[in-house]
Amino acid sequence: MEHIENCRDLLSSLSDYVDGSLHKELCVEIERHMSGCEDCQIVIDTLRKTVYLYQTTTEPPTMPDEVRQRLFHRLDLDAFLNL
């Protein structure tokens, strides 16, 4: 692969890039490179999808009731369990 050095250089910026928190100039550079590099396009797409899968499959935090009861008991807060 001819542009191998180029691709490796971009890697450290890609996490910020998928977050949308990268400087505009670097974004432009990445996008210019990507348009001619299918492999980097795949790396970015799969990196973005990885983050997306974790973020979207995360359920709102829940806790079993018995865990709450034991916690209140441990903290000597039994009197406030049913408030």
Next chain:
Amino acid sequence: MNKSIQSEPLSLESLQAGDRAEFARMVDAYSAMIYRLGLKMLSNPQDAEDVLQETFIKAFRNLDRFDGRASVSTWLYRIATNEALMLLRKKRPDSISVETPWEEDTEEQEPLQIIDWCCLPENELMSTEVREYLDQAASKLPASLKVVFILRDIEGLSTRETANVLDISETAVKTRLSRARFRLREDLTMYFGERVEGHSDGTY
């Protein structure tokens, strides 16, 4: 959990004056979040419960030293991540501590598989089996990467909040998050790659 008690903001003054009812409100407001953090960090309900209990015991003991400069959630996350990392170290002494400024400057070249699995249908990417695999893959990360990944991508904290919780620089948060995400991408590429037919099997 009684939802009506959640609406009023917590009074730091009452908490520090030893108001038990107010402390109970704080526990109810934040315990599920801390429990999830414990579960994701330790991958075990019993350990998560230990982290949960220790976090609030320490929070109660140290209330008078909480100056309110950080938010209550940042403060509790800080106590909880310390507890979780300590427990993790006890269980796996070989894991790297969060304080270690490990490898930050030694940019080793990790393998990079090129298989485009994004085209897989959404229901295949979101199945129960996949969710379990996602948890399993994250649990394999080294502690210093895992804690950053969980705070940023699971708990949804900002880079700055994560830096505050872990008392590390924002640059360190970004570097570790990037490494964690690339490792997970690699893991998921192996996992999903088998399902993609006729893929080009390239590596850098």
